[in-house]
Amino acid sequence: MVEFDLLLRAKLVIPDSTIRPLSPGFVAIRDSKIRAIGEGSPTGIEAREEIVARDGIIIPGLVSTHDHMYGVLAHGIPVNKGIEGFRSFLEDFWWPKVEDRLDLDALRAGLELSALERLATGTTCVADILEAPNTIPGALDAEAKVLERVGMRAVLSFEATERVSRENGRQGLQENATFIAGRNRKAGLVRGMHCIHTTFTCSPSFIKECREQADETGAGIHIHLEESPYESEYTRETYHKLPVEVYDGLGFWGPDVLASQCVQTTPDEINTLAENRVKVSHQPLSNGEVGGGISPVPLMMNKGITVGLGTDGFIFDMFEVMRGAWWLHKAASTNPSVMSASQVFRMATEAGASILGTGAGAIRPGLKADLVVLDNLFPTPITKENALTQLVVYGSGRFVRDVVVDGNVVVRGRKTVHANMASARRKGLEAAGRLWSPAAS
Numbered sequence: 001m002v003e004f005d006l007l008l009r010a011k012l013v014i015p016d017s018t019i020r021p022l023s024p025g026f027v028a029i030r031d032s033k034i035r036a037i038g039e040g041s042p043t044g045i046e047a048r049e050e051i052v053a054r055d056g057i058i059i060p061g062l063v064s065t066h067d068h069m070y071g072v073l074a075h076g077i078p079v080n081k082g083i084e085g086f087r088s089f090l091e092d093f094w095w096p097k098v099e100d101r102l103d104l105d106a107l108r109a110g111l112e113l114s115a116l117e118r119l120a121t122g123t124t125c126v127a128d129i130l131e132a133p134n135t136i137p138g139a140l141d142a143e144a145k146v147l148e149r150v151g152m153r154a155v156l157s158f159e160a161t162e163r164v165s166r167e168n169g170r171q172g173l174q175e176n177a178t179f180i181a182g183r184n185r186k187a188g189l190v191r192g193m194h195c196i197h198t199t200f201t202c203s204p205s206f207i208k209e210c211r212e213q214a215d216e217t218g219a220g221i222h223i224h225l226e227e228s229p230y231e232s233e234y235t236r237e238t239y240h241k242l243p244v245e246v247y248d249g250l251g252f253w254g255p256d257v258l259a260s261q262c263v264q265t266t267p268d269e270i271n272t273l274a275e276n277r278v279k280v281s282h283q284p285l286s287n288g289e290v291g292g293g294i295s296p297v298p299l300m301m302n303k304g305i306t307v308g309l310g311t312d313g314f315i316f317d318m319f320e321v322m323r324g325a326w327w328l329h330k331a332a333s334t335n336p337s338v339m340s341a342s343q344v345f346r347m348a349t350e351a352g353a354s355i356l357g358t359g360a361g362a363i364r365p366g367l368k369a370d371l372v373v374l375d376n377l378f379p380t381p382i383t384k385e386n387a388l389t390q391l392v393v394y395g396s397g398r399f400v401r402d403v404v405v406d407g408n409v410v411v412r413g414r415k416t417v418h419a420n421m422a423s424a425r426r427k428g429l430e431a432a433g434r435l436w437s438p439a440a441s
């Protein structure tokens with residue numbers, strides 16, 4: 001008899017996007033890692049805690065590789081002036097009305113609410129970028145404390161940009177460097193990554209400085225790239241080059257760069273990203289929100305680029321994001337065979353975890369135990385053969401019953417374990433009220 005911390009049993013266990021599901025299946029966890037999986041009865045396995053979902057489905061935890069969790073406070077915020085394009089979205093709305101008004105109290109409230117919403121709908125890990133120039137220094141530490149308390153895995157960054165001032169930009173670079181120095185060598189749920197915004201808010205010397213920092217720490221760099229036609233227009237006019245070429249000329253690209261968006265990236269630019277083994281995060285839903293276009297994800301995947309999915313701080317349910325990626329590229333290419341359910345599921349799990357280096361992302365012995373138990377609320381049978389299609393095309397965060405992160409149960413029976421959702425909603429509403437108040441203009 002071998003003793004484990006936790007044993008999960010369900011009608012179906014879906015280990016990853018390629019292995020045939022186990023039915024009925026079990027997963028045994030000890031010391032934060034998956035130690036055994038199998039089909040049928042878990043004979044000889046004893047655990048201190050057992051979660052049984054006789055009709056349920058166990059999947060790997062979902063990973064959002066590009067997020068802005070503070071952004072929940074701006075959902076539905078009144079916009080006085082019509083948004084006339086991507087630049088106007090930033091200049092007339094997002095920067096003055098949201099980013100510049102955020103303080104640490106609002107940040108903590110928004111983050112806790114966002115983290116609980118994500119956990120409760122099956123997301124176990126996020127790569128989050130904080131865009132709030134008036135919250136540093138100390139913003140990333142404040143965020144990490146909230147996430148550790150609720151039990152969410154995360155890779156955090158502060159978006160360094162010279163938009164406000166060169167001095168504020170330098171403080172942003174330092175915020176990441178300080179956080180990374182304090183966190184990345186320790187084992188824990190939360191670590192840091194370097195981050196700059198774009199070529200239109202960061203000068204070449206500033207971009208180089210970030211590259212040098214990342215070379216020293218090995219912590220990687222998270223950026224926004226070509227979210228709309230605007231960035232390419234800007235660099236054509238300013239540098240007579242496309243954005244990927246500008247970065248290339250600065251020696252910026254490498255396998256440690258996570259480029260989010262990549263909506264307007266050209267085939268030549270994609271070749272450069274592929275040659276440099278740059279990772280990409282795809283946001284099918286938020287790209288629509290800002291009118292940015294449709295990212296050429298199928299081409300990037302054909303070129304061998306590892307692509308994950310992200311919410312971008314917009315619709316937080318990763319099942320919605322998966323569904324968006326699944327149908328959008330079929331529509332864009334008028335080809336229903338593009339972007340299979342299996343490819344999409346892999347992006348939301350194993351690919352995301354590998355991009356962020358979390359050691360989770362699939363249900364296999366030796367990997368970190370980040371798992372989700374779903375109630376079977378599918379109106380039609382879910383089987384070994386159709387499981388991935390059911391999950392990606394018809395699944396929902398509403399199905400999530402239990403969530404395990406790093407071997408710990410953080411959602412049990414639809415209730416968040418380490419923080420109260422109702423109280424987080426109340427605090428989030430108050431913080432949103434302050435952010436939206438005309439007095440704050």
Ligand SMILES: [Zn+2]
Binds near residue numbers: 224312
């Ligand atoms: Zn973003």
